[in-house]
Every structure is written in C-alpha cells, then in structure tokens.
Amino acid sequence: MLPQKQAEEAIVSNYNETGELDAVDEKLEDNSKSGFSVRSFLWHGGSVYDAWFSCASNQVAQVLLTLPYSFSQLGMLSGIILQIFYGLLGSWTAYLISVLYIEYRARKEKENVNFKNHVIQWFEVLDGLLGPAWKAVGLAFNCTFLLFGSVIQLIACASNIYYINDRLDKRTWTYIFGACCATTVFVPSFHNYRIWSFIGLGMTTYTAWYMTIAAVVHGQVENVTHSAPTKLVLYFTGATNILYTFGGHAVTVEIMHAMWKPQKFKYIYLVATLYVFTLTLPSASAVYWAFGDQLLDHANAFSLLPKNGFRDGAVILMLIHQFITFGFACTPLYFVWEKVIGMHDTKSIVLRALARLPVVVPIWFLAIIFPFFGPINSAVGALLVSFTVYIIPSLAHMLTYRKASARQNAAEKPPFFLPSWTAMYVVNTFIVIWVLIIGFGFGGWASMTNFVRQVDSFGLFAKCYQCPKPHPVVPSAPSPQHH
DSSP states (O other): OHHHHHHHHHHHHHHHHHSSOOHHHHHHHHHHHHSOOHHHHHHOOOSHHHHHHHHHHHHSSTHHHHHHHHHHHHOHHHHHHHHHHHHHHHHHHHHHHHHHHHHHHHHHHHTTOOOTTOOOOHHHHHHHHHOHHHHHHHHHHHHHHHHHHHHHHHHHHHHHHTTTOOSSOHHHHHHHHHHHHGGGGGOOSGGGGHHHHHHHHHHHHHHHHHHHHHHHHHOOOTTOOOOOOOOHHHHHHHHHHHHHHTOOGGGHHHHHHTSSSGGGGTTHHHHHHHHHHHHHHHHHHHHHHHHGGGGGGOSSGGGTSOOSHHHHHHHHHHHHHHHHHHHHHHHHHHHHHHHHHTOTTOOOHHHHHHHHHHHHHHHHHHHHHOOOTTHHHHHHIIIIIIIIIIIHHHHHHHHHTOSHHHHHTOSSOOOTTSOOHHHHHHHHHHHHHHIIIIIIIIHHHHHHHHHHHHHHHHOTTOSSTTOOOOOOOOOOOOOOOOO
16 A cells, blocks of 8 residues: 555645646635635635536536437436446546546656646546557547537537527527637636536536426326337437436546545545436436427427426526536647647636637537537447547556556555456456447447438538427418408
8 A cells, every 4th residue: 555655645745836736826725724715715626525516517417408318219227227337337437547647647746747837638647658649549539529528518508598599590599609608718727617516516406306396297298108219229329328428527637637635536426426316317217207209309308398487497507507518628628729839838817718719619610510419419429438438548547557567556556345456457348348339339320320310301500400390370361352
C-alpha cells in the first residue's frame, strides 16, 4: 500500500502548485475553508460533492426523455436489465479512467512536471502512459463523441421547446438555442459549474418524477399494446441508447482535475449512477406502461404526456439543464482547441471566450443537418461511446499494468471488492469483447439502419422532425345565393 499512499499524498500536496488552480483560485479555496464566500459558493467547486453533482447531472439529461422510446424497442424486462448492466459497466470504466489519471499524475509529478494553468485531459493521460498512437486514438474518439454529444443537446433543446411553442419549427428553434448555448464559452472550467451542477440535477430529478407521476395518473391509453421486442434492429437500437445513457464519462478526467483531492474520485461515479437509477428506471417504466407501442413513433416522451403546467415546467427545466450539459460536453473541446491554437494559458476570460467560438459553429451546423432526436443517440452510442467510454479505458488499463513492475509500483492497487490483478484483467477483457460485438457490432448495424431510415423518411436538414402533421383545412360550403 506504500506506493499508493505516497502517490495520493504527492497529488494532494502538489495540487496547488501543479493543478489548474491559479493564485485567484487558491485564495478562493482558502476563503472557503476559513469562512463563507458567496463567490466561492456559487463559482468555485472542487470537493467530492461537487464532483458527484457534476457526474450525476451530466450523466442523465435529454436521454431521460428517450428512454421510454428505448423501452418500446426492447420491452420492459430487457430495458430494466440493460439499464442496470450498462450502469455498472459504465461505473467500472469510470473507475479505470480515474485510476489511470492518478497513475499518470503520480508519474509526472515525480518528473517535476508543472501543470500550472493546464487542465489534464484523457488523451494526455493515454499519451503519458501508452504513447502518441494511443493519444491520437483517444483524442479522435473523445473529441468526436463530445462534439456529437453537444449536437444532441442542441437538438434536444429544439425538440423540447416545440412542445411549449409550436409557432416556430424545430429548425428555427435550433438556430435560436445554438446562439444561446454559445455563451458557455465564457465559463472557464469545470470548477465554475458548481451551482449549475446542483441546479441541473434538481431539474432532471423533477422531470423524471413528473414523467413517472404523470404517466401513472394518465393511465394506460385505450387498447395499449406492449409488443416489444419484435425486431432485432429495434432491439439493438434501444440497447445502444442505454449504452449511451451510462457513457457520460468522457469528461471524467476534467472533472477529476477540477477536484482539490482527485484521488477521492474513485467511487463517485458509481454513487452517481445509483442515484441516476432512481430517475431513469421509474420514469421509463411508467411512460412505457402507459403508452406502449405508441412510443415507437414518439422518441421524445413529452410528445405523449398531457399538456399542462407541470409538463411545461418540466420542459423549461430540461431546456436549462440541456444548456448546462451542452457546456459540460463542450468545455473539454474548448480546452483542446485552446491548446491547438496556443491560448490555453491565457488568463483573460474574454480572449479565451473569443478563441472558443469556432468550436460552436460546427456543432450548430450538425444539429441542423441531423435533427433526429432519439435515433442519433443510438448511433453515437454504438459508434463512439462504445470505444470512448468502454473499450479504450479497459484496454488502456490492461496495457498500462501488463508488466509485473508496473503492477508492483502502481499508484492504485486493485479495489477491495476485486483484490486481484487477474480478476481485473478478466473483467476488462469481458467488457472489451461484449461491447465490441454487442455494442459496436450489432448496435452499430441496428442504429445506423434506423438512422438511415430517418434520413430517407425526413431528409437531411429536416425542418420539423416528428412534428404532427397539420390538419388540412376543409373549405366551408358556399352559402346559397338568392336571386
């Protein structure tokens, strides 16, 4: 346990020297310890609780509205089992990422590497532990996933607001919310999402329980049917959406780096996932129970729930939360772009914000091209999340500790519930094989088949995806004329 203890002590003792925190942030941290500071309370987070709120808030956002749609493809039993299965799998790979971060940090600090004003990211961890080839792979998958993750949040904003105000089509709403979400360029880092993470989780909690209660109170629609699973393509499409649901830890390293004591992150994601289960399982089950196969043509659960003040409140709260989640997904992309153009060390918030704006433009454009709320989640889950969140961390962990000397000097030993390196290798190998075959293979085939079907049905740049068709106006009969 000695190497592990020394590594943890090194990370904690050196954090103020090598971490992202600059002199202003150090002063804020001192204030938070010595007394109450409004600015610290709202703006500066780095505790275990901040990390938990960030993980839980970021893990479930717009996908909450598409899980009933997935249940209509999978069936009730498969939907529940796969949520629990992928939730635990995602928690395990988040744990692996945290272990690799601590290993990388400990090795670099022994070399006296200075991370002042520098945010460590996942691709840098891969580079430091496994070399430039892994850095390239990690960077490509992570950035592409976060890019489309941001696209999905923008699509969801337009999809949701339409159910309150349908005077504008969804494409126009995408233009509007693209401009709104661009303001996230002014948020410097994950430290500064403290109050937003707390508020965001409250919003998803309200929405999830609103969906549950509204569906139960509404009751089952007349002649409701629950025929799923019926087709393999639908089954694996629904499964990959759930894989996507619990794959929100593409920002794990950035959240860890924002912590004052990042070695305490190890089990935070698991605890966050257990809370998320209390939101996703009841809401998806209740809505599917109430509406059954109708959900196959309604990827957004709001479209079937009765229109009233409670639903409008949930829509508004989800819009705000999607704005926050957009920022979560985009912030690592901002960091990468800043490093590419040499602006990452700039302390001016305004200059960094201006430098970040080009990142938002392709996100805005892609959201207009592919407005397929629901199907795009499954496609991203199969093609990107499967590698970014499940396969790459598992392989990276196995390769990092493949030598006996690496295992002996590991900054983090195997966890207490799996105290054997062999057992860890078995679990990691299972994840790689399962996700490669089921998630990427079958899931990729099914989700892309469904995605192409949406393109064929609605076309690219669809003006109003899955909007109800307007009823034709029947001309009134002319009144008889008397001569």
